[in-house]
Amino acid sequence: MNTDTPPQDYLVISRGHWDKDKTREQIDTAITDFYDWLNGHIAAGRMRAGSRLGTDRASVSKAGVTTDGPFGEAKEVVGGYWFVSAGSLREAADLLSHSPTLPCGLHYEVRPLDATVCTASDITNETAPA
Template sequence: MTTSDYLLISRGQWDETASKEDVQDAIDRFYTWYERGVAEGVLKPGSRLENRGKQVSRNGITDGPFAEAKELVGGYWFIVAESLDDAARIAAQNPCLAYGLSLEIRPLEAAPARAQDVTNETPAAWR
């Protein structure tokens, strides 16, 4: 069985109509799920992200991050799975999904970047 690592990005905000008690219960169940997944080798450690940050570009360094609420990244973890579909099935067990968060799962690109390859960063005019 060949497995690969997949980046799991937690996005969004808690459903404001949910009670804080229900959300805390989901958080507690998340950590149980997460710790079991790490022990079983299907999850690798990641971290929650703080609210503060910096944005660095050719224009300099500014305070950030800048994102709409639905795009906010709350944290990241890694899933070890045989395929992207398997990684999605593992992520779908996350109890926090019931209260407004969503998860983005991305395969990690093993090859170094090359300007000739079509990637996320490739301008439309180059495609």
Template sequence: MPMNDYLVLSRGQWDATTSPQDVQAAIDAFYVWYEQGLAQGRLKPGSRLEQGARIVAQGLVTDGPFAETKEWVGGYWFIVAETLEQAAAIAAENPCLRFGLTLEIRPLDATRAHVTVPTNETPANWR
């Protein structure tokens, strides 16, 4: 079965009832897990995101992001797996999940967009 790339978005904030020392231990364990995954070819590099952002829409540029705290994206990377289920199982090994963060795993679609092919951007009444 061919291998596919899956985008992983790290969302949320640390559990405020957890000690900073426990969270730091999870962060340190994450980097060990991450580096091993890169070396094994199970992960591809990503990055933490800085706090500043701009929202760009038709005729508008403004400060952001404006998502709720639980929806904030703190970083991203990629998982290499055969299926979405396998990618989710790899993501579930992330030590930071114990302390309030959640991970969103999304398959990447390498095909060129076309208005007749439904996507996340397609209005419901067009489908």
């Protein structure tokens, strides 16, 4: 971790599907290696645990209607999440680039956590269009 920059927390979202050309044994090995890799980083204070996501789901719309679909395309499947502490987004991405699941088809979205409260006058990803 960069000692000149205080660490910031980043949300890691695991996405994707296992490559179809990987065997069950290759995927099982990648999963076992992933949890060893993750737990090592958690023990070192570079990551915090998150959770796998279950397969049940619901969608809630602005009309207040809750349904069991439709959902994003299969390529957008989110399998789980956890957190990384790093000095920069690049540092977090570099750390994640060593995950044992990447060669088997999964990929990660990494986003900095922003503890500030959004208002309509702030220009953020939550700001309504003008």
